[in-house]
Amino acid sequence: MNTFIISATVILLLIIFFLLVRVGSLLSILKGSYNKRVGSSNSINAVLFPIFFIVGLALIFWSASKFSEFYLPKPASEHGIITDNLFWIITIIIMIAFVATNVLLFYFPYKYQYKEDRKAFFYPDNHKLEIIWTVIPAIVLTVLVIYGYKTWTDITAPAPKDAVVLEITGKQFNWIVRYPGKDGKLGTYNYKMIDATNEVGIDFSDKLSYDDFLPREIHIPKGKPVQFKIRARDVLHSVFLPHFRQKMDAVPGMPTTFWFTPIYTTDEMKSITGKSDFKYELACTEVCGKGHFGMKFLLVVDEPEDFEKWYSSQEAFLKKNPEYLANIQLDSKNIAIK
Amino acid sequence: MSATATISAHDIHAHEHEHDHHELNFVQKYIFSEDHKVISKQFLISGLIWALIGGGFSILFRLQLGFPDANLEWLKPILGEWIQNGKLDPSFYLALVTMHGTIMVFFVLTAGLSGTFSNFLIPLQIGARDMASGFLNMLSYWFFFVSSMLMFVSLFLETGPASGGWVIYPPLSALPQAMSGSGLGMTLWLCSMAIFIVSSLLGSINYITTIINMRTNGMSFTRLPLTIWAFFITAIIGVLSFPVLFSAALLLVFDRSFGTSFYLSEIYIGGEALHNMGGSPILFQHLFWFLGHPEVYIVLLPALGITSEIIATNSRKPIFGYRAMIGSILGIAFLSFIVWAHHMFITGMNPFLGSVFMFLTLIIAVPSAVKAFNYIATLWRGNIVFTPAMLFSIGLVSLFISGGLTGIILGNSALDIQLHDTYYVVAHFHLVMGSASFFGFMAGVYHWFPKMFGRMMDERLGYVHFWMTFIGVYMVFFPMHYIGIAGFPRRYYSFTSYDAFSTFGDLNMFISVAAIITFSSQMIFGFNFFYSIFKGRRSTQNPWKSNTLEWTTPVNVGHGNWEGEIPSVYRWPYDYSKPGAESDFIPQTVPLNHTPESNLPHEIEDAKSEIIH
Ligand code: HEM
Ligand SMILES: [Cu+2]
Ligand SMILES: [Cu+2]
Numbered sequence: 001m002n003t004f005i006i007s008a009t010v011i012l013l014l015i016i017f018f019l020l021v022r023v024g025s026l027l028s029i030l031k032g033s034y035n036k037r038v039g040s041s042n043s044i045n046a047v048l049f050p051i052f053f054i055v056g057l058a059l060i061f062w063s064a065s066k067f068s069e070f071y072l073p074k075p076a077s078e079h080g081i082i083t084d085n086l087f088w089i090i091t092i093i094i095m096i097a098f099v100a101t102n103v104l105l106f107y108f109p110y111k112y113q114y115k116e117d118r119k120a121f122f123y124p125d126n127h128k129l130e131i132i133w134t135v136i137p138a139i140v141l142t143v144l145v146i147y148g149y150k151t152w153t154d155i156t157a158p159a160p161k162d163a164v165v166l167e168i169t170g171k172q173f174n175w176i177v178r179y180p181g182k183d184g185k186l187g188t189y190n191y192k193m194i195d196a197t198n199e200v201g202i203d204f205s206d207k208l209s210y211d212d213f214l215p216r217e218i219h220i221p222k223g224k225p226v227q228f229k230i231r232a233r234d235v236l237h238s239v240f241l242p243h244f245r246q247k248m249d250a251v252p253g254m255p256t257t258f259w260f261t262p263i264y265t266t267d268e269m270k271s272i273t274g275k276s277d278f279k280y281e282l283a284c285t286e287v288c289g290k291g292h293f294g295m296k297f298l299l300v301v302d303e304p305e306d307f308e309k310w311y312s313s314q315e316a317f318l319k320k321n322p323e324y325l326a327n328i329q330l331d332s333k334n335i336a337i338k
Numbered sequence: 339m340s341a342t343a344t345i346s347a348h349d350i351h352a353h354e355h356e357h358d359h360h361e362l363n364f365v366q367k368y369i370f371s372e373d374h375k376v377i378s379k380q381f382l383i384s385g386l387i388w389a390l391i392g393g394g395f396s397i398l399f400r401l402q403l404g405f406p407d408a409n410l411e412w413l414k415p416i417l418g419e420w421i422q423n424g425k426l427d428p429s430f431y432l433a434l435v436t437m438h439g440t441i442m443v444f445f446v447l448t449a450g451l452s453g454t455f456s457n458f459l460i461p462l463q464i465g466a467r468d469m470a471s472g473f474l475n476m477l478s479y480w481f482f483f484v485s486s487m488l489m490f491v492s493l494f495l496e497t498g499p500a501s502g503g504w505v506i507y508p509p510l511s512a513l514p515q516a517m518s519g520s521g522l523g524m525t526l527w528l529c530s531m532a533i534f535i536v537s538s539l540l541g542s543i544n545y546i547t548t549i550i551n552m553r554t555n556g557m558s559f560t561r562l563p564l565t566i567w568a569f570f571i572t573a574i575i576g577v578l579s580f581p582v583l584f585s586a587a588l589l590l591v592f593d594r595s596f597g598t599s600f601y602l603s604e605i606y607i608g609g610e611a612l613h614n615m616g617g618s619p620i621l622f623q624h625l626f627w628f629l630g631h632p633e634v635y636i637v638l639l640p641a642l643g644i645t646s647e648i649i650a651t652n653s654r655k656p657i658f659g660y661r662a663m664i665g666s667i668l669g670i671a672f673l674s675f676i677v678w679a680h681h682m683f684i685t686g687m688n689p690f691l692g693s694v695f696m697f698l699t700l701i702i703a704v705p706s707a708v709k710a711f712n713y714i715a716t717l718w719r720g721n722i723v724f725t726p727a728m729l730f731s732i733g734l735v736s737l738f739i740s741g742g743l744t745g746i747i748l749g750n751s752a753l754d755i756q757l758h759d760t761y762y763v764v765a766h767f768h769l770v771m772g773s774a775s776f777f778g779f780m781a782g783v784y785h786w787f788p789k790m791f792g793r794m795m796d797e798r799l800g801y802v803h804f805w806m807t808f809i810g811v812y813m814v815f816f817p818m819h820y821i822g823i824a825g826f827p828r829r830y831y832s833f834t835s836y837d838a839f840s841t842f843g844d845l846n847m848f849i850s851v852a853a854i855i856t857f858s859s860q861m862i863f864g865f866n867f868f869y870s871i872f873k874g875r876r877s878t879q880n881p882w883k884s885n886t887l888e889w890t891t892p893v894n895v896g897h898g899n900w901e902g903e904i905p906s907v908y909r910w911p912y913d914y915s916k917p918g919a920e921s922d923f924i925p926q927t928v929p930l931n932h933t934p935e936s937n938l939p940h941e942i943e944d945a946k947s948e949i950i951h
Contacts, residue, residue, distance in 0.1 A: 144716070
C-alpha cells in the first residue's frame with residue numbers, strides 16, 4: 001500500500017512538472033519573451049531577495065529570544081563566566097558583520113536588477129577600498145586573538161597545587177571515577193591489571209593505591225579548584241561538563257587533564273534554574289560506538305564541609321574487594337587494611 | 339592525443355587529421371571515453387546519484403532525531419534488520435552518519451563537483467582540445483567508479499559499513515571488537531578511500547599539467563578566468579594533501595591487520611588487554627586533518643571559482659578585484675595547510691600549540707572576508723540577470739558568510755572547549771562547506787548545462803528549486819546553532835537520557851521536517867535535469883552572453899572542441915559593460931585592435947604591440 005502511494009505521488013509530481021514546463025514554454029513563446037533579455041520573473045527574483053532577508057532576520061531575532069532560556073545554560077565555573085562573555089562579545093561582532101554584509105548582498109540584487117536601458121558600471125578594482133576591507137577584519141581578528149589567547153592560557157594553565165584531584169576513565173560505555181583517598185595521591189595503574197572488578201587496572205603494589213575509592217557519583221567542593229585526570233581504556237571518549245564549560249578527550253595511552261573551579265552547588269543551581277531535580281551531568285562527546293549517546297555520569301557540587309564529610313565516609317576499593325589483598329606483599333598488608 | 343604536455347595550439351592540424359580517420363565505437367565514446375566532456379558528464383551523473391544516496395541517509399537519521407518515538411516499521415522492507423522493534427538500530431544510526439559524511443565530502447563535493455567542472459571547463463576555458471592525458475583522465479574516473487562501488491558494496495554487509503564517523507578516528511576504527519562497523523565495513527572504507535585518492539591524484543596532476551602547458555595563444559595566467567584559477571589551486575592542494583591521508587590510512591591498515599601499534603596503546607577491550615604499546619591515536623588525527631582541513635577548501639574553492647564567473651557574467655560587470663581574488667585563493671590555499679590542529683584543540687594537545695593554531699586559523703578569515711566583500715562589490719551597480727545559476731551563486735555568498743562567521747568563534751580555542759563536537763560545529767560546516775559548495779555545484783550545472791547538453795534547463799523550475807533549497811537549508815542549519823550552544827553533542831542517537839539535553843525536542847522536529855522538504859525539492863532539479871537533457875529548449879551558442887572561450891565552440895561541442903583552429907585570446911575574461919563599447923560584453927577572442935572605442939589607457943599601449951593570430 002505504502003509503495004503504491006509513494007509511486008503514485010511520484011508519478012503525479014512528474015506529470016505536474018511536465019505540464020508546468022510545457023505550459024510555461026508555450027506561454028513565453030506566445031508572449032515573445034524569448035527574444036527579450038529577461039522576463040518578468042527577473043523582477044520577482046529581485047524582490048524576493050530583500051523579502052527573504054527581512055523575514056529571515058526577523059525570524060532570527062524572534063527565535064533567538066524564544067530559545068534563549070534553553071541555550072547556553074548558566075555557567076557554573078569561574079572560567080565559564082569569562083568564556084561566556086567572550087562568546088557573546090564575538091557573537092555580537094559577527095552578528096554586526098552578518099547583518100552589514102547581508103544587507104548589501106540582498107539589497108543590491110533588488111536595486112540593480114536588469115534594466116534594458118541601463119549599463120552596468122565598469123568597476124574592476126579600487127585598491128584603497130580593498131586595503132581598507134583587508135585591514136579592518138585583520139585588526140578586529142587580532143584583538144579577538146589576543147583576548148582569546150589570554151583566556152585560553154588561563155584555562156589551560158597547570159592546575160593549582162591545592163586542587164582536589166580525581167581520575168576519570170572512559171570505557172565502552174560508562175565512566176569510572178577514582179579518588180585518591182585520604183593520602184590525596186592516586187595510586188599507579190597498569191592496563192594489564194584490568195579485570196571485571198578492578199576496571200581501571202589499579203596497581204596494588206603501589207601503596208598510594210590502598211585508600212583509593214571509586215564512587216558512583218562525582219562530588220566536588222564549591223569554590224575550590226578541581227582537577228580531572230582523564231584517561232580511556234579502549235577507544236577515544238571525551239569528558240564534557242556542559243555547565244562548567246569544560247571538555248577534554250580521553251585517550252587510551254595518553255592521560256589528559258583539565259581543571260576548573262565550580263561556583264554554584266547543586267542546591268544553588270536548583271534555585272537558579274528553578275528545577276527542583278536539577279543535576280550536573282557529564283556526557284561523552286567523542287563518538288565511541290553503539291552506546292556513545294548513553295555515557296552519562298552525575299556530578300554533585302557540595303559546600304566544602306559537606307564535601308569533606310562525603311569524602312571521608314567513602315570506603316576504599318580494597319576494603320570492599322578484599323580479594324585483591326592477596327596480591328599485596330605481607331609487610332604492607334597491615335597498612336592496606338587500615 | 340597521446341601527445342603529452344608539450345602539445346600546443348600550433349599542433350592542432352596534425353591532431354585534427356589523426357582523429358578524422360577512425361570512428362569511435364560506443365564503448366570508446368561513452369564508457370571508456372578519453373574525451374574530457376564525456377568524463378565530466380560521467381562524474382556529474384555519478385555525483386548526482388551519490389548526492390541522492392547521501393542525502394537520503396541524512397533524511398533517515400533526521401527521522402530518528404526529529405521523531406524519536408515514531409514507529410519506523412514501514413522502513414523494514416528497505417532496511418531489514420537495521421530496524422529493530424520499529425526503531426533505528428543505534429549502530430546503524432552511526433553507520434548512516436558516517437556514510438553520509440564520507441559520501442558527501444568525497445564522492446559528491448570532491449569527485450562530483452571538482453571532477454565535473456575541472457574536467458569540463460579546463461580545456462574549454464583555456465582553449466585546449468582536451469586534457470594533457472586523456473588516458474589518465476579516463477583512469478581517474480574509473481578509479482573513482484571502483485572506489486565508489488566498494489563503498490556501495492559495504493552498505494550491504496551484515497556487520498554494516500564503517501561507522502566511526504567520517505573522520506574514522508582510531509582506536510574505534512582500528513578494532514573490530516569496538517563496533518561492528520569496524521570490521522569488514524572499515525576494511526572496505528579504507529580500500530575505497532585508497533583508490534579514491536589515486537583517482538583524485540590522477541585527476542589533479544592532469545588538471546595542473548593541462549593548465550600550465552596547454553593554454554591557447556594569449557591566454558596568460560593573468561587572463562585566466564577565476565574558475566580556472568580555483569581549479570588550478572584546488573588541484574595543487576589535492577596533490578599535496580591527499581597523499582598524507584593515504585599514509586594515514588595505510589598505517590591504519592597496518593594496525594588493523596599486521597599487529598603494528600602506530601595508533602594503539604594500552605588498550606583493554608572485549609575482556610583482554612591488547613599487546614599494543616607506545617602508539618598514539620592523536621598521530622592519526624594530525625595526519626587526518628592535515629588532509630582534512632585542506633579538503634574543506636578542495637571542496638569549496640571550485641565552488642567559489644564557479645560563482646566568481648557566474649556573478650560577473652550575470653551582473654554584466656567585471657569581477658571586482660580580480661587580482662585580490664587570485665591573491666585570496668593563494669592565501670587561503672597556503673594557510674589551509676597550517677591550521678589543521680584547530681580540529682584538535684581539546685585532544686590534550688599542548689595548550690601552547692593550541693594558541694599557535696588559533697592565531698593561524700583566525701588569519702584565514704581575512705582572505706575569506708576579502709572574497710565575500712569582492713562578490714558584494716561585483717553586484718554593486720551591476721545590471722543583474724537572475725538566471726537560476728545566478729540565484730544559486732548569490733545564495734552561495736550568503737551561506738559562505740553565515741557559515742564563515744561562526745568559524746571565528748570556533749577558531750577561538752577558549753570557546754571551542756564548549757562548542758567542539760556539538761551541533762554548533764555541524765551548523766558551521768554545513769553552511770560554509772556543505773551548503774555553499776552544493777550551491778556552487780548547482781550554479782555550475784545550471785550555467786554550463788547548455789554547453790554540456792546543447793539544451794537549456796527550464797528556468798521556472800530552477801527558480802522554484804532555488805528558493806525552496808535556499809530557504810530550506812537556512813531552516814535546517816540555522817536552528818542548529820541554538821542546539822549547539824546549548825551543548826548538544828553531535829553523533830548522538832538520542833538525547834532523552836540527559837536533563838541538560840532534553841529541551842529542544844520541538845526544534846529538532848522542525849529541523850527534520852525542513853530537511854525532508856529541502857531534500858524533496860531536489861527532485862524538482864532531478865526532473866528538470868533529466869527532462870532537459872532530452873527535451874529542453876535548444877540552446878544558442880552563447881546563451882548568457884559570456885566572454886569566456888567555451889562559448890565560442892559550436893552548440894554541440896564535438897571531439898576536439900573547436901572545429902577550426904583554436905581561437906586566440908586577446909584580453910581578460912571580464913570585459914563586461916566596458917565604457918565606450920556598444921555591446922555589454924567583449925569576448926576574450928576579440929583583439930584590442932578591434933575595439934579602439936573602449937580600450938583603457940594601458941590597453942591602448944598594449945594594442946600597439948598586439949599580434950593577431
Ligand atoms: C572563517 C574561516 C574559518 C574558520 C576560522 C574556521 C574554523 C573552524 C574550526 C575551529 C573548526 C573546528 C571546530 C570543532 O571541531 O570544534 C572548524 C570545523 C570545520 N570547518 Fe571551519 N572554519 C572556517 C571556514 C571554513 C570553511 C570555508 C570550510 C569549508 C569550506 C570549513 C569547514 C569546516 C568543517 C568541515 C569542519 C568540521 C569538521 C568535522 O569536525 O567534522 N570551515 N572550522
Ligand atoms: Cu562516546
Ligand atoms: Cu579546519
